[in-house]
Amino acid sequence: MDHFTLRDGAMHAEDVPLSAIAAEAGTPVYVYSTATIERHVRVFREALAGLDDPLVAFAVKANPNGAVLATLARLGLGADVVSGGELMRALAAGVPAEKVVFSGVGKTAEEMILALREGIGQFNLESVPEADMLSDVATKLGLEAQVAFRINPNVDAGTHSKISTGRADDKFGVAYDRALDAYAHAAALPGLKVVGVAVHIGSQLTDLGPSRAAFERIGALIAELRAAGHAIATADLGGGLGVPYNPALPPPPSPADYGAMVQAVTADWNVRLIFEPGRVIVGNAGVLVTRVIRVKDGVGYPFVVVDAGMNDLMRPSLYDAWHDIRAIEPSGERATANIVGPICETGDTFARAREMDRVEAGDLVAFMTAGAYGATMANTYNSRGLTPEAIVNGEDWAIIRERQPIEALIAADTLPPWLNKEKA
């Protein structure tokens, strides 16, 4: 459920008409709803109510905006980070270091130093060479890193191939049948304290079966690790729970369904559970507001050309993702159209043959469910400044990232001496 609703014929974010934000911020612009974020945190926590002190570490990659992170930090969430940059953003937003988990296959020595000095809660290691590097870095600093190994359980999550992460051939984690060797190796290294296990099999999961299978394997591994003498105190079950994008499809399992499954599978694990939800917290808490530039004839259906492009919202182009597209002030008429952006690629297509509100040049349109993996994946292709973002809280709203001016893009490039006449 979200707080983007029609009132008096116009879509509002909570109590603010989206047209008011578009008028001031211009388009395209991402708009987030605080009440929706808060609701999703509450629902996720309620789903875990039977667990003893779980750590919910928001996957920063889903939406790293400082205002969004500060909203979540105030609600007491931790952070799952995958880079030094995400770590710095989480800390700057007020997430305590001990609630930070550092994931990712390619942590560098510099990132390890930063995380160790800040005193983060846990490193999720993805390989034995990474354990060797962290041991080396921690020993030189005279610090100790709390570590888990991310295990690749060889389970197909049944989601889009590009966001599946738990199949044997995917780049993530330590193979399940090599886990005992990896733990024996890490336990003997100085500067590391083995504290847990971790798993994450993919994103936008719409069936609990694969997660359940993966968690059952992790449960069996915990028993084997303990039998081998390792003190396993934490189990990080990753993120991945899907959200409803298309109202015509059956909804994905709810957080309550997910929580019940987790509680059933982990009942006798005797660990502190860690969760890394991203999309389920922020996905439906954001929309991308765009304006129709013009409507152009097509052979089949007309092309509705909007001022957002694939650089602003990459998901349809990258994963053939389906986002609901609604007029902000719908006339009640419906039409079928292709929705495209201004970018010079056919991939810059948001929807083909989509039956939706009929819109004309000048109308405002919202791409729904754009709060996760939207603004964070935006780029400047076709020399378009990064998309601005705004957040609503009841009747209040504020810009939380200004539109990047083209001058800033131009100024970021420098000329080599032979082209720089002034300095030559």
Ligand code: LLP
């Ligand atoms: N933990 C780890 C280790 C992850 O790799 C991810 C997401 C998450 C947690 C959060 O997953 P979530 O709860 O958001 O599903 N750009 C893609 C999604 C990539 C997800 C990458 N990892 C998209 O737009 O669908």
